[in-house]
Amino acid sequence: MQTYAYIRVSSLDQNEARQLEAIQELAIPQKNIYMDKQSGKDFHRQSYQKLLKKMQRGDLLYVLSIDRLGRNYKEIQNQWRYLTEDIGVDICILDMPLLDTRQYKDLLGTFIADLVLQILSFVAESERENIKKRQSQGISAAKAKGIRFGRPGAYVPKNFASLVKRWRNRQIPLKVLLKACSISRSTFFRRIQEMGL
The missing domain is CATH 1.10.10 (Arc Repressor Mutant, subunit A)
Structure with a gap:
């Protein structure tokens, strides 16, 4: 059995230190820690795809929180089932003890974990939509103030x-x-x- 960890931040300028610190406390080998600096809108992420190819039945995957796994309600649900049923790995979401597939294996436990997963997946996608909306509003407000985005235009001489x-x-x-x-x-x-x- 191997133990793995997955870390994700949404962009290159975001800091993964908080997630890395929590994962390092688990003494997971460095080679088994996979990280992406990419949006959580889907699972087409380079390191995540490499991780999927490595994991085998009986392995354990740690993720700090469900929104680090992804931010798309349906895709989180599908990915969770793919990981736990098709590959056969256990998943432990560190900040939500109810989402630890090593525990609560009876019918009631599975039902509760499914409910919690659905709620948190919904919250993750809602937050993604709210972030997009706030960004759009911020860009509109900046443009209204005359702030320009993108690369500055190339200078041409007066003549x-x-x-x-x-x-x-x-x-x-x-x-x-x-x-x-x-x-x-x-x-x-x-x-x-x-x-x-």
């Missing part, structure tokens, strides 16, 4: 219009113009269109 005119009159090659403006070919043509030149 850009006259350079374009010289290029059109074949007085200057495109390669030289691009170098003089320090812009790419695609940016050059985009600026011409944006500026109506």
Whole structure:
């Protein structure tokens, strides 16, 4: 029997330290700790897929909380059944002792664990939807204040219009113009269109 742990944060800039600290207390070998820095909307995650290929019947998987496993109600339910029934591993959700498949193996225990799993899966997806809604509202509010998102536009010199005119009159090659403006070919043509030149 092998013991594994799965850690997930939603993006590269989020910190996994809290989860890692809780997992390290269990003395799980480092090679058996899998981590993804990716959204929990589905289970198409590189490290998680590697973990699935490693685990075998009788193994044990630790996850700090159900929302670290995923944030999609139906997919969490399906994945839970796949792990426990198809592969045959036990799962222990550290912050929810009722979600420990090593215990409560009788009918009542299974029923209670299923209810708790459904409720927490629902909460995880609801929180994901709320996060998306808050992000959207924040972006809209920022745009209304004139804040721009994305890469800043490439700078073009003040004499850009006259350079374009010289290029059109074949007085200057495109390669030289691009170098003089320090812009790419695609940016050059985009600026011409944006500026109506």
